[in-house]
Amino acid sequence: MLSKTAEYALRAVACLAATEGSPLAADPIAVQTKVPRRYLTRVLQDLAAAGLVKSRPGPGGGYELARSPDTLTILDVVNAVAPLERIRSCPLGLESHTSLCPLHAELDKAYEATETAFAGVTIRQLLESTSRIKPLCDVF
Numbered sequence: 001m002l003s004k005t006a007e008y009a010l011r012a013v014a015c016l017a018a019t020e021g022s023p024l025a026a027d028p029i030a031v032q033t034k035v036p037r038r039y040l041t042r043v044l045q046d047l048a049a050a051g052l053v054k055s056r057p058g059p060g061g062g063y064e065l066a067r068s069p070d071t072l073t074i075l076d077v078v079n080a081v082a083p084l085e086r087i088r089s090c091p092l093g094l095e096s097h098t099s100l101c102p103l104h105a106e107l108d109k110a111y112e113a114t115e116t117a118f119a120g121v122t123i124r125q126l127l128e129s130t131s132r133i134k135p136l137c138d139v140f
Contacts, residue, residue, distance in 0.1 A: 001114065003082040008035045008043045013077050014135045016053065017069040017123045023055075023062030043081060050080035069127065075118035084118075086111050 011033035016024060026044065030037040044063055047053035054066040065072065078084060087108040090097035100108060126135055 002078065005039075005043060005046075006078045006082040008033070008039060009047055009077050009081040010074065011035060011135075012040060012043055012047065012063075013052065013065065013072065013123055014126060016063060016065045017072075017127055018135070020065065020069065023060070023064045025062040029063065046081045047077070052076065052080050069123035072123045073119050074121050074123070074126075075115060077123075078118060084111055084115055086115075 012029055012035065015029050015032050026037060026041055029035070029044075030040045033040070035043070044053055044055070048055055048063075048066075051066055052072065053063055055061070055063050067076075075084075087100060087104045090100065091104060099105075129135075
C-alpha cells in the first residue's frame with residue numbers, strides 16, 4: 001500500500017528521531033536504514049522541502065528533524081513524500097456516477113482508515129514502543 005519512497009522516508013525519520021539533537025550525515029543514515037544513498041538523498045530533500053527535516057552543511061553538519069518526534073506522525077511523513085490519495089470522484093470519469101460506486105466507496109473507506117491510523121501514531125511512539133524489537137536496530 002505504501003510506496004517505496006514513503007517506506008524509505010519513514011526509515012530515515014525514525015533514524016533521525018533516534019539520534020535527536022545530533023545531526024547525521026547521509027552515509028550513516030543510508031547504512032542504518034538500508035536505503036540506497038542516492039535515493040535517500042532525494043527522500044531527505046523531499047522531507048526538507050516539506051519542513052520535516054533540516055540540513056546543516058559542512059563539518060559536523062548533516063540532517064536532523066525540524067519537528068519534534070512527539071508531534072510528527074506517520075501520516076505527516078507519508079504525506080510529505082507520497083501522499084495517500086483519497087477517491088473523491090469516479091476515477092473512470094463516468095458522468096452517471098454522481099457519487100462513488102460501491103467499489104470505489106469501499107476503497108476510499110480503506111484509505112480513510114489508513115489515514116486515521118497513521119495520523120494517530122507519532123514517531124516518538126514508534127521509538128518508545130514496548131516491543132522487544134526496536135525500529136531499525138538489530139539487537140543480539
